[in-house]
Amino acid sequence: MSIDDATTAANDRLAGSEDMIVCVDVDKFYGDFQALKGVTATIKEGEVAVVCGPSGSGKSTWIRCINRLEVHQGGDIVVDGIELTNDLRNIEKIRSEVGMVFQQFNLFPHLTVLDNITLAPIWVRKKPRAEAEAMARALLDRVGIPEQAEKFPGQLSGGQQQRVAIARSLAMEPRVMLFDEPTSALDPEMIKEVLDVMKELARSGITMMVVTHEMGFAREVADRIMFMEGGEIVEVGTPEHFFTNPTEDRTKLFLSQIL
Amino acid sequence: MSDVNQVSADAEEEQFSPHETPSLPVGQWLRKNLFSNWANGILTLLGVLAALAALRGVLNFVFSENRQWDAVRTNLRALMTLSYPESQYIRVWVALGFIVGLAGLSAGIWANWGGVSVRRISTWLMGTGALLALCVIVREPSVILGSDGKVIRSIDGSLRRESFMDAMVDRSTWWIAAVLLLAVGAALWSRFSDPVRRRVEVSVTSVVFVGLGLAVLSLWIAPYGHYAFISETKSYIAESGRTVAFSTKMPWTVMLILLSCFFFVGRFFQSGRYLGFVKGASNLLWLISPLTLFWVVLRDPALDYGHVISTDLPMGLAFGLLGGALLWGLTRASIGEAGRITATALLVFAIFNWVAAFFGWYPMLQKARISFLLLALAALLAPNFMGEVAKRRQLVLGWVGVTALVHYLATMINTPSTVELQSTEFLGGLGLTLFVALIVVLLSFPLGVLLALGRTSKFPIFRMLSTSYIEVIRGVPLISVLIFFSVMVPLFLPDGMELAELAAVLTGYTLFSAAYLAENVRGGLQSITKGQYEAADAIGLTPAQRTGFIVLPQALTVSIPQLVGQVISTFKETSLLAIIGLFDFLRVANSVIPAQSEFMGVKREGILLVAMIYFFFNFTISKYSQRLERRVGLGER
Numbered sequence: 001m002s003i004d005d006a007t008t009a010a011n012d013r014l015a016g017s018e019d020m021i022v023c024v025d026v027d028k029f030y031g032d033f034q035a036l037k038g039v040t041a042t043i044k045e046g047e048v049a050v051v052c053g054p055s056g057s058g059k060s061t062w063i064r065c066i067n068r069l070e071v072h073q074g075g076d077i078v079v080d081g082i083e084l085t086n087d088l089r090n091i092e093k094i095r096s097e098v099g100m101v102f103q104q105f106n107l108f109p110h111l112t113v114l115d116n117i118t119l120a121p122i123w124v125r126k127k128p129r130a131e132a133e134a135m136a137r138a139l140l141d142r143v144g145i146p147e148q149a150e151k152f153p154g155q156l157s158g159g160q161q162q163r164v165a166i167a168r169s170l171a172m173e174p175r176v177m178l179f180d181e182p183t184s185a186l187d188p189e190m191i192k193e194v195l196d197v198m199k200e201l202a203r204s205g206i207t208m209m210v211v212t213h214e215m216g217f218a219r220e221v222a223d224r225i226m227f228m229e230g231g232e233i234v235e236v237g238t239p240e241h242f243f244t245n246p247t248e249d250r251t252k253l254f255l256s257q258i259l
Numbered sequence: 260m261s262d263v264n265q266v267s268a269d270a271e272e273e274q275f276s277p278h279e280t281p282s283l284p285v286g287q288w289l290r291k292n293l294f295s296n297w298a299n300g301i302l303t304l305l306g307v308l309a310a311l312a313a314l315r316g317v318l319n320f321v322f323s324e325n326r327q328w329d330a331v332r333t334n335l336r337a338l339m340t341l342s343y344p345e346s347q348y349i350r351v352w353v354a355l356g357f358i359v360g361l362a363g364l365s366a367g368i369w370a371n372w373g374g375v376s377v378r379r380i381s382t383w384l385m386g387t388g389a390l391l392a393l394c395v396i397v398r399e400p401s402v403i404l405g406s407d408g409k410v411i412r413s414i415d416g417s418l419r420r421e422s423f424m425d426a427m428v429d430r431s432t433w434w435i436a437a438v439l440l441l442a443v444g445a446a447l448w449s450r451f452s453d454p455v456r457r458r459v460e461v462s463v464t465s466v467v468f469v470g471l472g473l474a475v476l477s478l479w480i481a482p483y484g485h486y487a488f489i490s491e492t493k494s495y496i497a498e499s500g501r502t503v504a505f506s507t508k509m510p511w512t513v514m515l516i517l518l519s520c521f522f523f524v525g526r527f528f529q530s531g532r533y534l535g536f537v538k539g540a541s542n543l544l545w546l547i548s549p550l551t552l553f554w555v556v557l558r559d560p561a562l563d564y565g566h567v568i569s570t571d572l573p574m575g576l577a578f579g580l581l582g583g584a585l586l587w588g589l590t591r592a593s594i595g596e597a598g599r600i601t602a603t604a605l606l607v608f609a610i611f612n613w614v615a616a617f618f619g620w621y622p623m624l625q626k627a628r629i630s631f632l633l634l635a636l637a638a639l640l641a642p643n644f645m646g647e648v649a650k651r652r653q654l655v656l657g658w659v660g661v662t663a664l665v666h667y668l669a670t671m672i673n674t675p676s677t678v679e680l681q682s683t684e685f686l687g688g689l690g691l692t693l694f695v696a697l698i699v700v701l702l703s704f705p706l707g708v709l710l711a712l713g714r715t716s717k718f719p720i721f722r723m724l725s726t727s728y729i730e731v732i733r734g735v736p737l738i739s740v741l742i743f744f745s746v747m748v749p750l751f752l753p754d755g756m757e758l759a760e761l762a763a764v765l766t767g768y769t770l771f772s773a774a775y776l777a778e779n780v781r782g783g784l785q786s787i788t789k790g791q792y793e794a795a796d797a798i799g800l801t802p803a804q805r806t807g808f809i810v811l812p813q814a815l816t817v818s819i820p821q822l823v824g825q826v827i828s829t830f831k832e833t834s835l836l837a838i839i840g841l842f843d844f845l846r847v848a849n850s851v852i853p854a855q856s857e858f859m860g861v862k863r864e865g866i867l868l869v870a871m872i873y874f875f876f877n878f879t880i881s882k883y884s885q886r887l888e889r890r891v892g893l894g895e896r
Contacts (some may be wrong), residue, residue: 069793096799106794110812110891117809120798166796172798 012125017044020080020176020207021066027074028061028231033200035061036072037231045175048208050218053228054254061209062228063178066209067098080175099169103121104180106114107153113140114149117168125172132171139167143197159190170201177201179210215259219243227251274770300881311397318398324410330858331550331868333486335503337851338865341687341842343557347678347798350559351690352510354552356517357377359695359876362547363518365541366464368534371890381447388440395433402668412867460764468519475515478508486811516817526818546705550668558685560674567670570624575666581663584653595874603608609635626669633661672762687842689872695765695843696830703769703829707776708815712806714777715784725777738835740771745839772829779821783814816891823884829875845869 021043028036035058050095051059063134064070066077068084068091077084079094110118117136121127126137140146143163145156153161162182167175180200183191195217202208202221212218218225218239227235227250235248243259246252268602294300320326331338340351400420403411411419421429451457484503490568528537554560589598609631615621616628636651637658644654676685686694713725732740743768745760814820837846852858 049409049886067797069796092801094801095797098797100793100797102794102797103791106790108791108794108809108813108817123808124799124801124806168798239478 017046019078020042020045020047021077021209023024023062023066023075024077025075026062026065026072026077027069028058028072030066035231037064038042038075038235039228039231040075041226041233043207043209045207046205047223048202048210049169050222050225051211051228052215052218052225052254053234054214055227058231060180061231063209063211066176066178067095069100088190096120096172097174098176098178099172099174100178101162101165101169101180101182103184105158105165105185106152107161107165109153111152111155112149113145113151113156113164116153116164117171120168121171135170136166137169139192140164140171142170142200143167144193148186157190158186159193162186162190163196164195166194166201170173174206174208177208179208179212181211181213183212215243215256227254278497297374311393315397318394320863322398322401322521324402326864327861328864329486329851330855330861331864332853333483334847334858334865335484337688338844338847338868340690341851343686343690344678347559350511350557351677354556355510356514356557357548357552357779359514359545360517360521361541364523364525364537365545367503367539368541370524370876372463372467372886373461373890375466376458376460377451378457379448380461380466381444381451382445384440384636385448386444388442388444389439391433391437391440395427395430395437398426398430401429401602425625435879464522471515471518475511477510478504478511480577488587493865500558502628516796542655546701547664549694551671553686553694554668555671557678557884558671558676561621561677562670562674571626571666571670574624578627578634578666579662580661582630582634582637583659586637586641587655589638590644590654592645594645598638598641602635602641605631605638606635625673626666629665629669630662633665634658637661672759685803688847689844691836691841692830692833692844695768695833695836697835698765699768699772700829702765702827703772703776706769706773708811710777711780711784711814714781729774729777732771735771737768737771737832738838740767741835741839743767763834763839764841768829771811772825775825776822779818779825780814782821783816783818785812786817819884819891821886823880828878830877830880831873834839844872 019042021041023041026036026039032215037058039058039062041049051063051093053059061070062238065072066079066084072084080097082090082094084090084094107113108119111119114133114136117139118129118132121132121135125132137146137149140149143166145160145163148156148160148164148177153164156164165178177217182198183194186194191214196216198208198210198217199221210217210222220239222239225237225239226233227242227248229250235242235246235251237246242251243255247256261329284309293303304746336343336345340348343351369843400423403421405411405420412421420426427434451459482502482504486501486503525537525541528534585601588600598651609628612623616623637654641654644650678685710729713721714723714729718723741764744763748763748767749760791809792805795809800808834843834845836843837849843850845866848869849862850867851862853862
């Protein structure tokens, strides 16, 4: 099954949706080392795409290129019709439409949970403080920790911190959410609470791109799974195809190690 | 033996709730920490003996019959402000009152001082009482004075001292004070020792206010500090027939009232809609007011209104209005490349003006040079304010405000003083020391932060400039910077261009201190993880917002200990001002007082007082910074 076939299969649910993220031949070098080798993929609006693969395969690099935390050297990346170039205005526009959740949470330790969430809406979206705070409390309610609003990040558990980080991204009302290994730094008993929030998000219809090793999550909510190795997308398919009938040997090897 | 102790300790622990660390009874604590084995016991005894010997030495020095404390008492005014005329003294109090009020306001706005338990206070009282009693005991008995007031000597020439018992009786006032303190402390301790009451706290602010109130009250009830004599020739030495307490009780009472009034004003705004505005205003006042108080209130410049109307005012207006119009044009959305070219041309012109000044190619008022440089910097910043009318107005109004301030201060600084003086500089003593320290710390702070940001910037030109500036300044001793600015800079200036010496020295000291502050801030900046930058970028903050909201607050928090160290050393190093001829606090004690005919050569008393006052200020700063660290550390835990 070729990449195009798999894309068609995934498109059933998303038929008629517009392209949200388009990557064409994206190259990225760290010195002599090529981290991304001509990555080409399209993610539709409302799609949940899971990216997996062994460590060092370029998953994180790719997802970080999409909101310009890393600069790609070759190819094109277009997000919601805006091309990522060196033009600062484009970068700012894309960043305010793309939310990102990090492996290490990266909450601002000197601000309360509420201030973490309302900072960008107030200063980037220019919302009145009262409105921003009301939205922040609603979001905290949505991620299940309404009672932690006045605390500092350091006083929360890892799972709670990651949920605050998700709320912080959602506060910008993004059209796309990027997740860079959101559960890898968590203790096992906290992974579920974060995944539950992500599942709820996926059902709400937001476009999501998730780098993760949580195969259960991928099987349950992904529209499409992309398998990367050595800076290339090796295999693309629906969860069904990916877990039951992978075509590539490298995918089979990876699955045998991880499952 | 040790088994028995163990058992009783266990029994003791059970009385406390499980999450509270039990404190050992005094006897056991001593045994555990100071006398755990015989070597430890000997060390403890030796340490105690050394401490007692040192205390005895200090007390004997202070209370020795050879000390002439009159020299300090009578010269208090000289120590504070040197020869500032008595008739104008209200200016000093006004300046001090303004700063005290501002401090009260800031304390009210910012401070959440927290509480201190009553038990803690009771231990302070008991500790002070015990220390006082100890002092009374270890101090050498006094020398016996004959009926003519002269020291009585024995046949072999040694001093005759009273017996130990007589000395104890003589010092009964001190005994009463010590016993009172101990008794009050012990009463509080026992009253607040049960598990519920031991947690009772009073706010630190009320403790501070009660302390200050008692200090001021003491001025009213105890007329201490008799001046030794009244000098007819040196009017600044002492008032006739007065005591220190009498001549200062009124002003200090006003200071206390100002402090508390503004504290409550600040408190009132602490939870309100205008908090942001009040914070901004108080910060701005901190930046501006020391300079204004120093050069305008204390100096009372004799303005030449003809010159003001013909030159100063038109020039200020021209820079304010024309510069504002230029900036308004530069922030048009359609300006494009032309804006950048204009700004660069302006910068080149502004820098050329300074080069020309050094070679004396053409005359130009200093104010104009500074204004051109500032205008060039504002023009470079213009792209950040492009677009919306509100933002453009912000930049233009900011420019007009800065111009007005700079021209006002520059005019005032270059106008001669009307205060009639007996020395070259209008202020000396502690007043000079404090003002210089305050101005240097406040001005070098923003400059240092900018330098640190420049040094860590990703633009090579900023990085290069900041790095070379910092390295050059750090490679030069402070004294040479001060001498350079006081002696060399005036030599380089062309004819007709003047710069008050003190202003030049302050500039040099600020530039010096900023380089060190920059290095401390840089240490903080480097401790911010990459993730913080990425998270700020990812939620769409602009680089300026990222710096202001995320990076700097954390970096400054991390570098509080180093920054406070820098503040303290800036304060102490103001004593180097003596080398370039200014009369700072230490120099007054070290060379002015010993030169008076009445107190020829009396140096030690003054220097001891100077040391104590330096210590008081620096210890307060250090303690406050520890509190601050604990408070802002909340986010980390």
